[in-house]
Amino acid sequence: AQKVTQAQTEISVVEKEDVTLDCVYETRDTTYYLFWYKQPPSGELVFLIRRNSFDEQNEISGRYSWNFQKSTSSFNFTITASQVVDSAVYFCALSEADQGGKLIFGQGTELSVKP
Amino acid sequence: NAGVTQTPKFRILKIGQSMTLQCTQDMNHNYMYWYRQDPGMGLKLIYYSVGAGITDKGEVPNGYNVSRSTTEDFPLRLELAAPSQTSVYFCASSPGGARAEAFFGQGTRLTVV
Numbered sequence: 001a002q003k004v005t006q007a008q009t010e011i012s013v014v015e016k017e018d019v020t021l022d023c024v025y026e027t028r029d030t031t032y033y034l035f036w037y038k039q040p041p042s043g044e045l046v047f048l049i050r051r052n053s054f055d056e057q058n059e060i061s062g063r064y065s066w067n068f069q070k071s072t073s074s075f076n077f078t079i080t081a082s083q084v085v086d087s088a089v090y091f092c093a094l095s096e097a098d099q100g101g102k103l104i105f106g107q108g109t110e111l112s113v114k115p
Numbered sequence: 116n117a118g119v120t121q122t123p124k125f126r127i128l129k130i131g132q133s134m135t136l137q138c139t140q141d142m143n144h145n146y147m148y149w150y151r152q153d154p155g156m157g158l159k160l161i162y163y164s165v166g167a168g169i170t171d172k173g174e175v176p177n178g179y180n181v182s183r184s185t186t187e188d189f190p191l192r193l194e195l196a197a198p199s200q201t202s203v204y205f206c207a208s209s210p211g212g213a214r215a216e217a218f219f220g221q222g223t224r225l226t227v228v
Contacts, residue, residue, distance in 0.1 A: 009155065033214050045205065045219040052214060091157060095213040100165055101146050102173065103217060105157035 002027045004094050006106035013082055014114050021077040021109045023092030029053075031097035034068065034075045039089040039108070048090075051075060082113045117141045121206050121220035128196040128227045136191040136223050138206030146209045147189040148217065149173075149181065151202040158205060164189055165211070196227045 003026040013019045025034065036048040049059065051068050059066045063080045079086055089110045093103040122137045140147065145166045150158040150173075160173030164183040178200055180192040189208075193200060204223045209215040 004157075006157075031213075035216075037219075043203070043222050045207075047216045047218075050214065050216060097213045099213060100163065101209050101211060101213055101215055101217065102148070102160055102163060103150075103158070105150075105159070107155060107157045 002029075002094055002096060002104050004092055004104050004106035006090075006092055006109050008109045009107070010110045010112070012112045012114065015084060016081050017113075018078060018080050019082050019111065019113075021079075021090050021092075021111065023075045023077065023106055025073050025075065025092070025094050027094060027096055029096045029098070033095045033097075035093040035095065035103065036066070036075075036077050037091045037093060039091065041088070045091070048077075079111075082111075084113050084115055087111060087113045119206055119208050119218050119220035121204075121223050123223060124221065125224045126226070128193070128225065130196060130198065130227060132196050133192070133194050134196070134225075136193070136204055136206075136225075138189045138191065138220060139187050140189075140206075140208040140218070141187065142208060142210075142218065143186060144208035144210050144218075145186065146211045146215070147183065148207045148209075149179070149189070149191045150205045150207065151175065152205060152222075153202050161191065161204075193225075198227050201225060201227045 038046045092106040148163045149161040162181040206220040207217040209217045
């Protein structure tokens with residue numbers, strides 16, 4: 001069965017600290033996609049990144065980086081030099097190839113960055 | 116750029132009342148979805164549609180109905196509201212397929228009392 005687990009419910013850091021959000025997934029499909037979404041206090045969900053199951057290259061975008069490891073079924077998200085504006089709930093999600101784009105979400109990690 | 120628009124943003128219902136949550140997208144996306152978000156639970160799929168006239172159940176469809184008469188609109192109907200339906204509801208659309216990014220509306224916060 002497909003599943004996404006974000007074991008960290010809440011994380012609190014001080015500004016400029018680095019922080020890693022963990023995501024572990026389960027799927028029997030060989031072709032799938034992993035996503036990270038950000039939900040700021042305003043409530044909307046904002047797309048951050050997509051990864052397909054055949055591309056294990058790590059990706060960096062500014063202060064954000066993602067580490068995809070199929071061997072451990074993990075897709076972790078690191079924020080370097082965190083800022084107060086990074087405070088949000090972050091969701092990891094899985095989409096399997098033959099499922100019409102349906103997303104299976106993790107429980108979310110609430111990140112609080114304090115000044 | 117409107118994207119995905121949901122109305123209303125907030126609503127309080129009494130047990131047993133009915134209502135329709137509206138969702139409209141202007142991106143000509145074929146795929147549309149309804150999710151509900153409960154505290155600490157992530158988002159769960161209620162219903163989805165792959166095109167006008169085609170709808171299917173998601174993980175938690177009980178107590179809800181949908182229709183898709185046009186590409187743009189995907190309303191969600193609650194027939195007999197129950198306290199268990201207190202949640203935040205998100206509508207989303209995508210151009211289709213597992214790899215496509217989903218675009219989400221602002222959400223509707225519904226309380227059933």
